[in-house]
Amino acid sequence: MRLRLGAANLVLLSIYFVPAWGRDAARALISPYNGLDDRVHATAAIVFRRLFDVGFNSLALSSHILAGIKLVIVAGFVAYAIEFARALATGRDVDRQTQEVVLILAVVGIVIWALPAFALADGELMRLYATQMLLVAGAVVVVTVDRHIESLPQRSRVNTVDVELPIGALALESPPPPTAEALACIPETRLRGA
Numbered sequence: 001m002r003l004r005l006g007a008a009n010l011v012l013l014s015i016y017f018v019p020a021w022g023r024d025a026a027r028a029l030i031s032p033y034n035g036l037d038d039r040v041h042a043t044a045a046i047v048f049r050r051l052f053d054v055g056f057n058s059l060a061l062s063s064h065i066l067a068g069i070k071l072v073i074v075a076g077f078v079a080y081a082i083e084f085a086r087a088l089a090t091g092r093d094v095d096r097q098t099q100e101v102v103l104i105l106a107v108v109g110i111v112i113w114a115l116p117a118f119a120l121a122d123g124e125l126m127r128l129y130a131t132q133m134l135l136v137a138g139a140v141v142v143v144t145v146d147r148h149i150e151s152l153p154q155r156s157r158v159n160t161v162d163v164e165l166p167i168g169a170l171a172l173e174s175p176p177p178p179t180a181e182a183l184a185c186i187p188e189t190r191l192r193g194a
Contacts, residue, residue, distance in 0.1 A: 006146030007094040011084045013139050014077040022074040028067035034060040035067055040125055043116035073109045076102045106136045
């Protein structure tokens with residue numbers, strides 16, 4: 001197994017989000033105020049109460065549902081961290097479906113909590129959620145690029161021969177056959193016609 005950058009980046013994201021979002025979700029679920037004492041959580045609950053057109057009495061229910069969603073996202077991050085550790089210990093690749101589900105959950109979580117935070121127009125909260133948005137967007141980009149590189153066909157490697165040539169010898173005359181094969185694999189030399 002090769003340790004892929006996307007897998008390692010997502011486990012680092014898990015290390016950040018599990019304590020941050022786990023604490024927020026637990027605090028909202030066990031709070032005597034149903035999590036409505038937190039500005040961002042209360043704003044998200046009000047937005048979703050209005051979005052689904054439930055009564056004012058259901059504000060506590062929407063708050064609990066949002067906290068439960070955040071807790072499910074945290075559980076997904078924990079599951080991915082366990083999957084990453086198992087893959088690392090057994091020498092296999094990380095399960096792609098687990099990776100995809102965690103990325104989707106992270107994007108959904110950011111959308112749910114960042115938009116109400118931006119609606120509050122509080123500079124501190126906007127910086128916090130903008131940072132979290134960049135973390136998740138960066139993980140999506142890294143995993144996507146990692147998957148693209150993984151899907152590229154493997155090139156057959158030219159047998160390399162250790163040939164010691166003086167500096168500039170390749171520029172003066174045609175290179176020896178093993179060096180010419182190696183140079184043919186470099187895209188820039190094909191463009192120059194070397």
